[in-house]
Amino acid sequence: MTRTSRGARQRLLALSSRHHIEARWGALGRLPGHRCLRGPETGMAMLKGRIGATGNAFHLGEMTLTRASMALDDGTVGHGWVRGRDHRHAELIALADAVAQHAAWQEALETQVLAPLADELAARQRRDAATAATTRVDFFTLVRGE
Amino acid sequence: MYVAVKGGEQAIARAHRWLADRRRGDRERPELEVAQIGDQLRLAVDRVMSEASLYDPELAALAFKQASGDLTEAVFLLRAYRTTLPRLAVSEPLDTASMRIERRISATYKDIPGGQILGPTYDYTHRLLDFLQLAGAEVPPAETRDDVTDAEPCPQILELLNDEGLVEQAIDDGSEPMDITRDPPDYPMDRAARLQMLARGDEGYLLALGYSTQRGYGRNHPFAGEIRLGQVEVEIHVEEWDETICVGEIALSECQMINQFGGSREAAPQFTRGYGLAFGHNERKAMAMALVDRALRAEELGEPISGPAQQAEFVLAHADSVDASGFVSHLKLPHYVDFQSELDLLRRLRREHVARQAELDSARDTASPQPEER
Known part of the structure; x- marks a missing residue:
């Protein structure tokens, strides 16, 4: 079994829709008791761009951001962050972070939630790339005379 | 004496009720859903997010619906909502080079690594009204390809020119940008602060100013070096883990404009640049922003300032539609006392004018009782 790093798991769950996560979540069966330690709370993240894409940073504007921290009954704490205002989404990410710290x-x-979500995300991104690729311009040269 | 006057509460309440009724429209038809707006009027949603300076497609769609499609009003609503939220984080600079490309074109190079990808564009449409949409015709889904396994990397095109030193480079000197939402603008402003103001600027206004540079008011001879639209991951640094993590992705439009040469006795001539970046699919805005960004660099690049688009304080102080519509709209508020004092002043001035004329007339009468005849 490959073990997804904390950062990779956070990324995967943040890029997956809450609907997709919930569809897989049931496979975990009965989870240990847990409660909300902080949040979920919605605020903003100021986004930075770079002048000319590679130069000095500048402030582009803000986006909504939700964060949550969950504690399992044994005291294990997990954190989660996600773009937007979906409290449940942030909670699920935080809960996954807490649960991932338990060998059991x-x-x-990994196998019931993260692996299928990673497949779904890869498939979605591949589909997007394939659709974009159909609009790629194939130049051809018109030969005159001869 | 100052007398406070109140009134109109009932009239206001009824006016708002009528507005809501108008917005709902014909009850025989289903009500527009916010999700439909987010899905089917996405360019309006993107524009609202961009000018409100808050990326949240659902709330932008709600604002658009609530404003009955008035974009400036929708921008105002979302900008006002923004003030109710705490700031939880500041992102790492967005890496547009790793964008998941939906559209990417260059008007300066035909053959580019990654190719010219048109994406979902209105370009090349014939701008003929499509009456099939009036009839509710079904639309076939977008085509896709089976042979694409992964997106081909699309390096920034201007980086290719960098190799030869033909174009000025954009290098990070690590300086922390100013934030105009925290510190009030103070002129002259550096380029980072200008870009923040342009990013939330009204598209129509920036478009007009960009256009004015093309027509000769501060010409800067632009080429669309690269335009790209797509999804970019957002990363923030979190203290809990002391780590930089991805929290989702957002749609962005970026325009790298290549502009007329600059150079000096010390520096060899090279192309200069203008830059535009906007939330969502906002290509026209990104292009206009890049033109205006370049125009505002006139002083830095030693160019004569001859057009309105080159005057930073004028351009930036009037770019925000919330500021502008707020100040124009305030003219509708009661100015009864203000106007009364103007009326009093005007009447007095006119009385004095009449008196002065009478005095002049009588003086003329005594000085020349009998006008000469020719």
Whole structure:
């Protein structure tokens, strides 16, 4: 079993829709007792761009951001962040972070939740790239005379 | 004496009720859903997010609906909502080079790594009204390809020119940008602060100013070096883990304009640049922003300032539609007392004018009782 790093898991769950996560979540079975430690709370992140894409940073504008921290009954704490205002989405990410710290849950989390979500995300991104690729211009040269 | 006057509460309440009724429209038809707006009027949603300076497609769609499609009003609503939220984080600079490309074109190079990808564009449409949409015709889904396994990398085109030193480079000196939402603008402003103001600027206004440079008021001879639209991941640094993490992705439009040469006795001539970046699919805005960004660099590049688009304080102080519509709209508020005092002043001036004329007339009468005849 490959073990997804904390950062990679956070990324995967943030890029997956809450609907997709919930569809997989049930496979984990009964989770340990847990409660909200902080949040979920919605605020903003100021986004930076770079002048000319590679130069000095500048402030582009803000986006909504939600964060949550969950504690399992044994005191294990997990954190989650996600773009937007979906409290449940942030909670699920935080809960996954807490659960991932327990050997008993790791395998189920990896195989039942993260692996299928990673496949879905890859498929979606591949589909997007394939659609964009159909609009790629093929130049041809018109030969005159001869 | 100052007398406070109140009134109109009922009239206001009824006016708002009528407005809501108008917005709902014919009850025989289903009500427009916010999700439909987000899905089917996405360019309006993107424009609202961009000018409100808050990326949240659902709320932008709600604002658009609530404003009955008035974009400036929708921008105002979303900008006002923004003030109710705490700031939780500041992102790492967005890496547009790693964008998941939906559209990417260059008007300066035909053959580019990654190719010219048109994406979902209105370009090359014939601008003929499509009456099939009036009839509710079904639309076939976008085509896709089976042979694409992964997106081909699309390097920034201007980086290719960098190799030869033909175009000025954009290098990060690590300086922290000013934030106009925290510190009030103070002129002259550096380029980072200018870009923040342009990014939330009204598209129509920036378009007009960009256009004015093309027509000769501060010409800067632009080429669309690269335009790209797509999804970019957002990363923030979190203290809990002391790590930089991805929290989702957002749609962005970027325009790299290549402009007329600059150079000096010390520096060899090279192309200069203008830059535009906007939330969502906002290509026209990104292009206009890049033109105006370049125009505002006139002083830095030693160019004569001859057009309105080159005057930073004029351009930036009037770019925000919330500021502008707010100040124009305030003219509708009661100015009864203000106007009364103007009326009093005007009447007095006119009385004095009449008196002065009478005095002049009588003086003339005594000085020349009998006008000479020719």
